[in-house]
């Protein structure tokens with residue numbers, strides 16, 4: 001069996017390590033010893049975009065929180081009109097650098113697409129720049145409504161964060177949130193914060209319905 005090789009590492013703002021590993025042609029980003037994202041399973045990250053980005057209008061603007069290996073960004077670009085914009089927000093410069101290097105081929109180099117606007121920032125701050133603007137917000141920055149990677153990410157799933165994201169959307173715009181697990185109380189929280197057409201989807205990590213089960217929550221700004 002081939003050994004796992006550490007290709008690079010950096011530190012999160014709170015000092016914990018974020019590391020890039022390669023094994024048998026696959027890559028994995030690990031954070032504080034936990035797997036953040038790998039190239040072996042990508043289906044649920046792609047489903048996040050497919051569920052939220054059907055029928056986008058000409059000139060649509062979609063904000064994606066969390067680059068990882070770029071699978072959600074690639075799936076968004078595949079559904080985005082030629083004059084649309086995918087605003088990819090990523091916290092870690094190292095993750096961007098790795099996507100411009102050894103990770104780029106996994107999602108067919110989505111950062112090179114002219115419709116991609118890269119914003120190196122914390123999405124909890126970046127999303128406050130938008131008002132009545134975005135056609136969709138796709139969030140995959142952490143574990144979901146029970147965050148593990150950064151405590152600050154919890155803001156996104158609290159009433160104050162959900163209300164702020166609702167205001168950033170255009171009327172009819174869609175908020176889509178990836179979650180590692182089902183959170184039965186979360187759809188009610190979305191409704192309470194003013195979202196309509198709320199749905200909770202079960203998604204699998206592999207396209208054949210196998211692998212770990214995750215969830216995608218959807219809600220629209222009325």
Ligand SMILES: C[S@@+](CC[C@H](N)C(=O)[O-])C[C@H]1O[C@@H](n2cnc3c(N)ncnc32)[C@H](O)[C@@H]1O
Nearest residue numbers: 045066067068069070071072091122123140141
């Ligand atoms: C699970 S990965 C995303 C996987 C991605 N959907 C894909 O298709 O590969 C989470 C990403 O979110 C980033 N991240 C974590 N917290 C963030 C924040 N507050 N703002 C922006 N990016 C963040 C991490 O650095 C990591 O790149």
